[in-house]
Amino acid sequence: MFKKLHRVVFASALAALLTLGTGWPSPALAKGPPSGFDALPQQQRVMVDDLEKRTFQWFWDSADAKTGLVPDHYPSESFASIAAVGFGLTAYGVGVERGYITREQAVERTLTTLRFFHDAPQDDSEDGATGFHGFYYHFLNMKTGKREARWVELSSVDTTLLLGGVLFAQSYYDRPTAKEKDIRELADAIYRRVEWTWMQPRAPLISMGWTPGGMFIPHDWQGYDEGMLVYVLALGSPTHPISDDAWSAWSKTYPRTWGEFQGKTFLNFAPLFGHQYSHSWIDFRGIRDAWSREHKLDYFDNSRLATYTQRAYAIANPGHWTGYGENVWGLTASNGPGDIVVKASDGSTRQFHGYIARGAGMEQIVDDGTIVPTAAGGSIAFAPEIVVPALMEMKARYGHAIYNQYGFVDAFNLSFDGKVAPTVGRIVPGMGWADTKQLGIDQGPIVLMIENWRSDFVWKVMRKNPYIRKGLERAGFTGGWLDQAEQ
Template sequence: MIKRILRAALAGAWLFSTGIACAAHAPASTTANGYETLPPAQRAAIDDLEKRTFQWFWDSADPKTGLVPDHYPGPSFASIASVGFALTAYGVGVERGYVTRAQAIDRTLATLHFFNDAPQDDSEDGATGFHGFYYHFLNMQTGKRHARGVELSSVDTTLLLGGVLFAQSYFDRHTAREKEIRDLADAIYRRVEWTWMQPRAPLISMGWTPGGKFIKADWKGYDEGMLVYVLALGSPTHPIEDGAWAAWAKTYPQTWGEFQGQTFLNFAPLFGHQYSQAWIDFRGIQDAWSSEHGLDYFENSRRATFSQRAYAIVNPNHWTGYGENVWGLTACNGPGDAVVKRNDGSTRAFYGYTARGAGRDYVSDDGTIAPTAAGGSIAFAPEIVVPALMEMKTRYGDAVYGQYGFVDAFNPSYDTSLTPAEGRAVPGMGWADDKQIGIDQGPIVLMIENWRSGLVWKVMRKNPYVRKGLQRAGFTGGWLDKAR
């Protein structure tokens, strides 16, 4: 499981029914009041999905440490990125009335105390992190590095920090416990030595291990690493140099172009468009590159969402079920590595966890649909996402939707007698996972709330470190130019 996840992450780094047809540009955004104008049945379905997905984080987290499993139900190691999504989801839970503010404070304080106090050193097995960064996966019981080979992860630490800084800005009342949250969050963020993670400055390495030292790959080009640079530029203690954002964006021309009727900065799996934007509101703010191309990163991700739907409609590999309301490729679980011979002599290849996607940069598609690909894009393109979520739930029922919302993934084309390595075979349907993954649940709940109320975006706009990071990256305009 660990090797599959790390392999997918590195691959990704390198590299309402409407019936609207994809044109050269996605239709103008209608997100302003879209939730309020939904028919009652659709609004109720979105409410239900948000609540169930939030509950996954609340139920799966260890209340004593705040650690959140990578996958659940079932035994699992902890994912620090899942913790970042959880810390943010707790604020959503307060605003929606799922939990009280006091309950969220308790859980947030437990989490921040754990990460503030956890051992940081260069030992192979006795630490939780080093130089302010944390290991990608931690043991759920001890809180230390889960296994040899698990890297000190710059991007997963960043996703954790997204939740840490959300908590810092959300819990803003003048009480001792909320002040404690702010102080702990500040200490955790300030401790991160971003410049240490730059063996090839001005770029930032993907990670480090005690045995292998720095990973040879750096974050560069358009992907989920955008937030890494924003937070590294915003640091008051260990900031990276001014030219880092330009170095990160230098490879943009390689993936800018047309795919399935949309012209945009491509990144094949949709998680690359969702993760940074779950926390940062890129609407109306532009850096040098986006200004030159006449769009913002939000619009870019909107086009990416439309392109994935168009790809599913074309369905070049003739997978079962694909269409205008069943679509969505991103990193997710799958039935397992298998090559199946069909009656006509052709073969079908299926995979386990991998960075599925469709874009100008690459296509990886084995018929596995991940509901988070659509659900986490709801703020970008609700007019095509809502009918997709409704259709997947209606068509496949409790095979794909249950106590915690959608399962991580499903594959209607898995019509083989082979026992899947993950999940379960569903007679008459294909394959469906039997669990959820935290980094796929996170975008669903955060982006539903951003679409409904803008909560996470509004809170993060107030954070001085996020604002500073964006400004140092060269972003101007919109809310960023307004007084807080």
């Protein structure tokens, strides 16, 4: 019903192969990732530098100058994605710190964006509004700023990803100038307006969304997935906070995905975006809630394990897809060649997909041979020692087809031979299928997590935000930076 709704999952014929295992490379995961961008060989530093800058440039070039809206995909005609706007608002701060743009440029772009969202119409009309009860529609028309179409839901998680960027702006632009003061006030007003309790038809859980025609989506955010950030922001609200028991209600479903995959036991979520989105803004290193204290595993370490299992899955390659290996891996929500069945000369068939939440984990495998660079790139802070070599090799092998002025294209597939025309993207002779554009929600984790790995930049900014701190504390998190004095 809802186009590109990430929580839609698909059964896979490969699920029976879940029991296949593989060896694990060193170093021991429990000790955490080695740090040090500066310690990389020069060629790798140059590559990561280049990728970060190009990925930032995608946001800077694609955003609408009058509204600040960021397209779902670009370059090509597209509707806006409010989640992509959240990543963009944060990327502008990265751009300032890296010297890609001036602080003044970032202030102007951020003010434009926040003014749009603050002033945009909020009501229950089918076609005339941008949001309702403080939430926003998942996709907006790039020209009008209104709901793109009637298949678009008022999205709790995409509003939350937007708010990640809004709250970043509130904490980052801290100078005593009139414009930066306006940013802080607008950001505060946008966040305070969100009526989290309204989005709880089955409290204490939070619904995935609402539509004027169909009302509340009959599914709630239950762990473990990108909904983590939804609950943190809903718990931190000074105006419409959800109840204290919401976090335990969200996390009590963890047991269904706690288990072994590829030889390691961790909290599974098959697509890597679920391990990246909340971490793009919140530093989960060393802070633990009741669940992670019991399991002696913080959420950052859990995401590190998830990253390693994806690499292990690619090495095992139970689906026998072309090109998979120790440095060519990564499954997450992305574009693909299309919903196409291809018959081989031996009579066997291969099922390919368009946009879908690809992934590999204990509960499910959704894999059609499509590799998504953000799966690795957005996990660089978790496991740089395996991510950087993967990015290097994918670019070295296939860069002519998958790396352009905005970094990696969204996805590529070495098993799609072009005997049937793809729905999107193009056939690259001698290689396979490659997308021709980037998606904002896949570009975002790349640039934010590169910078988090390099400097802790976004994490440091967000540690200062009182709403983030309050939400984490109400969820029961303690330890690490949370136990330090507020900065």
